[in-house]
Amino acid sequence: MKKIVVCGLSNRALDMFIMPILTKFNDINQIVGLLDRDMKRIELCKERFPELTNVPAYTPLEFSHMVKETEATTVIVTSRDDTHVDYILQSLEHDLDVISEKPMVTTSEDAKKVVEAEGKSKGRVTVAFNYRYNPFHRKIKEIILEGKIGRVTSIDLNWYIDTYHGASYFKRWNRMREFSGGLSVHKSTHHFDLVNWWIDQKPEEVFAFGALNYYGKDGELNPSSVNNRYCGTCTEKQLCDYYTRWSNRSDSILVNDDHIRMEATQNYTDYRPDACIFDHEIDIEDTYVATVKYDRGALLSYSINFSVPYEGYRLAINGTKGRIETQEFHELSRVPFPVPTQTIDYFPLFGSKEVIHVVQTEGGHGGGDPIIQEDLFLGVDPNRPYEILAGTEAGAYSIAVGEAVWKSSKQNKSISINELLGNYILEKN
Structure with missing residues (x-):
């Protein structure tokens, strides 16, 4: 039986990994731990999958404790790309196998660290290039x-x-x-x-x-030079060709607009998936x-x-x-x-x-x-x-x-x- 912990409860984690483990491969795979920086994501994950109600949850600083307490054998890494390297290296230090969402890491320097760490570990890294x-x-x-x-x-x-x-x-x-x-x-x-x-x-x-x-700010279809807009509250969205291409004027932004996924803005902490595509920070x-x-x-x-x-x-x-x-x-x-x-x-x-x-x-x-x-x-x-x-x-x-x-x-x-x-x-x- 593989004892699996999941680091990063993204949508990819829920749909690509957690759901099939629970529904198709649960005879030889067991999810024993969930880790995320946002406890609201953990709550939502357990609401969607009641089978995980009693599975312990951890923060990123509790990785080693999680591994010891759950006796994990495999770590699935589906967190934000730049954090992959942290979980992969810690997993290899504990001689655990890793399944990482692509990209494995975000820089060549981090890639070298992973290759070197794997060479010293009993664990192995698999990259999910589906x-x-x-x-x-x-x-x-x-x-x-x-x-x-x-x-x-x-x-x-x-x-x-x-x-x-x-x-x-x-x-x-x-x-x-x-x-x-x-x-x-x-x-x-x-x-x-x-x-x-x-x-x-x-x-x-x-x-x-x-x-x-x-x-970005110089996009030719930018309705104005205003910065830090969000689709859910923007007063100019009906002037934005990117928005109107996929949304009707009568759409209920908080309920029906799957494109900007505004439901996440109420469920997650410090995360909005509807930031303006013309923001200056891009x-x-x-x-x-x-x-x-x-x-x-x-x-x-x-x-x-x-x-x-x-x-x-x-x-x-x-x-x-x-x-x-x-x-x-x-x-x-x-x-x-x-x-x-x-x-x-x-x-x-x-x-x-x-x-x-x-x-x-x-x-x-x-x-x-x-x-x-x-x-x-x-x-x-x-x-x-x-x-x-x-x-x-x-x-x-x-x-x-x-x-x-x-x-x-x-x-x-x-x-x-x-x-x-x-x-x-x-x-x-």
């Missing part, structure tokens, strides 16, 4: 492993975040680099990890540009383009934009024997036009195109969540012929690329991954 488990992403991995496109030479990946999803990052703590590492870390590490995993090559060098084009970028060079010759051309009319991505992977392409339109209910069913198109270097229809699975994040949950809480599927769960190395490389992207965009020069991670991680591999 994008790997999406059926299309697994199929892409399998096509590459089969050798159908030969040695990978280049990748084009363009990611699009729509105005509904994109604006949400700028309403919350994610908009501050000190908390999130910026969106090239908080969000793009998902994408960098996918590419690293697909092609099984190590990133070496990054050059990038980045900008804040849509949000210090991250909303647009990136980047080139990444890999150790076996592959080149990645990557872009991401956090204010697009639709959500999804376009991907092409070229190799010495052919090419694969796919395009996803995410969350079809938010796409205001008909979209084609996603397929994977395979083009051999010499021959006819093959259209691959991928078997879908139910569940969140494109059907990937239930499968990673099985690997995390039942054990890795023994019938899968390739590794898919991510560890500290994958976590560290994804963070290093994300950090290199924003550093390169600020310094106008290429950034060496070796300079960020040092020889320690490279010598381990």
Whole structure:
């Protein structure tokens, strides 16, 4: 029986981890402790899951006491990104296994600390990169492993975040680099990890540009220069295109507006998820383009934009024997036009195109969540012929690329991954 403690009762913690543990995997997994800086979050968690009523709760300063009292074997880290490193390091000091939400940490320096600590611990860190488990992403991995496109030479990946999803990052703590590492870390590490995993090559060098084009005080659609507004009390929200795109004038802000999630402002302490997307304090970028060079010759051309009319991505992977392409339109209910069913198109270097229809699975994040949950809480599927769960190395490389992207965009020069991670991680591999 795994004895699990959960550090950080975020929505991701409740939906992605606590709920499936209690409903599907409770035969061999038991939640024995809850930790959060805000006791109101603990109260709400127990209201939603009465099974946890008698589970003891702790503050961040009580971590060691929690571990001793609960006899925990596993720690799930789903707190704010910048606090991940604290819980991971403490867990490894106690020889506990860790399941960390992505990103593992927010800086390369912290990634090095985690890798080094794991090397001295009996515990192991798993990073919950659920994008790997999406059926299309697994199929892409399998096509590459089969050798159908030969040695990978280049990748084009363009990611699009729509105005509904994109604006949400700028309403919350994610908009501050000190908390999130910026969106090239908080969000793009998902994408960098996918590419690293697909092609099984190590990133070496990054050059990038980045900008804040849509949000922040200079956003062109900012109704005025007033600072420190909140959607729930703002007198200008009907002049804000981002607000009116997803909200009707008759909406009851405190009850029905799921986009700004105003219910949280009454339930949590010192936290509002409806801060103005045009606030002056925003210090991250909303647009990136980047080139990444890999150790076996592959080149990645990557872009991401956090204010697009639709959500999804376009991907092409070229190799010495052919090419694969796919395009996803995410969350079809938010796409205001008909979209084609996603397929994977395979083009051999010499021959006819093959259209691959991928078997879908139910569940969140494109059907990937239930499968990673099985690997995390039942054990890795023994019938899968390739590794898919991510560890500290994958976590560290994804963070290093994300950090290199924003550093390169600020310094106008290429950034060496070796300079960020040092020889320690490279010598381990």
